[in-house]
Amino acid sequence: MSTPNIFLLPDLGEGLAEAELVTWFVSVGDRITVDQPIAEVETAKSVVEVPSPYAGTVAVLHGEPGEVMDVGKPLISVMPADSSPVSVPVQVAAAGRPVDASVHAHGGITRPVAPAPDAAAAAYREEERAGSGNVLIGYGTPAGQGHAGRRRTRKLSHPAGPQHVQSPPHTRASPPTTPAPPGATAHEVLPGRGERLAVSSPLVRRLAYDSGVDLHAVHGTGAAGLITRRDVEAALSAGAAVSPLPSGIPRTAGLSEAQQSVPVRDSPAGSPPGISASTSAGADDSEVDPRTGLVVASRTPVRGVRKAVAAAMTRSRTEIPEATVWVDVDATALVGLRSAMKERSPEDTPGLLAFIARFVTSGLRKYPELNSRFQPVQDAGAGASTTDGAQILGFGGVNLGFAAQTDRGLVVPSIRRADRLSARGLDAEIRRLGRVAREGKASPTELTGSTFTINNYGVFGVDGSAAIINHPEAAMLGIGRIIDRAWVVDGELAIRKIVELTLVFDHRVCDGGAASAFLRHVVDAIEDPASALADL
Template sequence: MTTATREEQLFRLPDLGEGLTDAEIVEWKVAVGDTVTIDQIVVEVETAKAAVEVPVPYAGTVLRLHAEAGTALGVGEPLITVGAAAPVGAAAPAKVAAPVAEPAAAERYREEEQAGSGNVLIGYGTGHAPAPRRRRRRAATTAATAPAPVAEGQAPRVISPLVRRLARDHGIDLAALAPTGPAGVVLRRDVEEAVARKAPAPAEPAPAAVPDGPVRIPLRGVRKAVADKLSRSRTEIPDATTWVDVDATGLLQAKKALEAAEPGRRVGLLALFARICVAGLRRFPELNAAVDAERREILRFDEVHLGFAAQTDRGLVVPVVRDAHRLTTVRLAAELARLTELARTGNLPPDRLTGGTFTLNNYGVFGVDGSTPIINHPEAALLGVGRIVDKPWVVDGELTVRKVTQLSFSFDHRVCDGGTAGGFLRFVADCVERPAILLADL
């Protein structure tokens, strides 16, 4: 008879990307007692950048989940413990007789209670593996899974912290409840039914009262990351903003010509502005930079990693087009469209949210003309584009109606002076008005 040793493998919260030191557990995909395989998704966590599905590098049986949903963990802290799977032919472990619930069942009911709390966040995936379907535990109708009776005088068992908090908030005595979970486990529905029985009959609606205080909304996830980055930008960067109105009629004509050259191919205005920005940074490399404040050095980059602002249901994010200077206008358009779709569907990898060297913000899509955009720390500059509208414009001494937009340019005054910033903005404006200028750099 072969005796197998039960080995335990502790998996700690891994490094999830540049500058990310912690993450909050959103949802466990497994429970204690489940069997997992190598690279199986076991938990969804939310970082300051995005929500990420984390795979486990071990195979075996889940022995321990080291934190509950809603808990914040630092990189390197214990996440999950996996034990070696039982050897083939080994005797099955004896089950504990009722009314004591097995640990796996208890954990599963903990998961069920948390899933019913309404606090599950649908976030970003890593993009490297499809998200597994969320577990759905249905109560069976067979006698084998029916709630076990609670012996007289036996205290009900409560597994979920949510149930305890719900009972405490509504003044419900858990000991007085008739549990419907296995082995006398009090479920959320037990408490909710008690709350409903306790609630008084609805009275006539009272006049609206003045609220005692404001609604408090915690800064967390993407919103927290945006707040931290913009606050740091305002605190550390001595920024300045300059702007100019430009005639974008020629740029719109160039867009139509590009799309007409190959029917079905779409080249958006954002891609054209991206191409112009890349050309401008080649002429004014001082702006493709960052400042190392501790070492008092300016870091000037050869590669252009172009960030662009994208509005999503989870807030404003800035995907990054890697090596934008190596892409044609058509390939830039395709990459911008791809990253935008990933951001809006919540599948943008965390490494596509960091490492930018310059940012483009098309706030004109919100119907506004201008802005004083805040630089995306630690970058040194940002170009903002307003809406394109019909305005009176003088062309060759004649007043006419043209397609006009306003460009706003914010820059870190530590990396350059106003002459360089003005030169970059003027180059961009000239390219918008006369796109053929770009041919000189090809």
């Protein structure tokens, strides 16, 4: 008798206890190898591929695309590669309920009692030691344990010879395979799964769905016919059809069942071509909001990045008594200094944000109150003040976060030990982290752990903002747009490059004097950058 190895959804990073299953890369009955990507999951931080620590035959898929799964719960069950090939259970577990099936030598299927949670957790830890260990991007794999395969689209093949796979009652039937359109080199047909589009990333699939574009009608211009973001945007510009997909064609991979079931309506009058009137689940023209008397046009589930942002902002506003100071800054000298550097060395000149980040880390060394965290006592008890026994944690370094807007929402990549980096080093990290965040490839470590955040909302063309502190940090510096304004210089009116800086701080850890002094330190460095950089 052989029992399947149960692979639990791994720890996805600091503070992340759940993930949404985007799509399966394998089906029940498929033969898989160690480190082969088996599923794609979306956390509040990024979209990652999960590789298998086991080789063998897929026995159970413990979830459906669109389902939110808890860390430590079963993800997939794999029959060992050396197990008897008499038959393989191909049952899909109900939501949140692991199914442990064994195969009898005579073909009978028995169902032993599922292990207790403690036993399952212990087995999971043992599995990580015995398996590949490569359960997430960035995890290492011991030598000799197999190789990692990272291609998003692949052909999954079964070994030669007859397959002894039996489907017991109540199993999930595989969707019918849809033949690829003639000449459609951008498509692959996977065993038991139907046609799979060659799309470069989940962000492209999301953009296409939100815009109402049928990816089956889009010609991919990427390598091997890959559909890219540019292809979807070109289809939008060309006025791609915004209509429900034909029933014979599978929906775009990576969307939840609820989202896939919503018909995409034609654009209302005045809407841009190709833009859907509703892009979220649950909307119904017959539903009227009792408060406003208006038709409910859409219902958007709060999940992923939006869920994480909502929770963090609510907690920040609930727990942190914030205060704000701001000042207009003459950035003419800094803009001029950077322009002169770019003329001499256009390839490696830091951006203005990197210079300001360097001034910020200098200011945090001088005013460490802003680089701290208020830590209340846990479980203080009924009637106790939230400040009784609380502590203010100071840090021996700066992890500088910066707000980055992506297609998935607002995220905050963290530059580790930013206080040790020069302006050029900071610029390189800002560009690298910004790129991987936009691509949805940033690791949980790269999106957590900041001790102070800068928010460059000036790129959106605004001057100031009443920002919300990135919980649980103590402060955030906002940077507005740099514009030409009339300014008095040495008693004379002149046109200068002016930017507004806004500092929001936790009044529990810092008073206005220290906050204002820190802000003036940054302002003075911007107005006289040559002197400031000489002292750094």
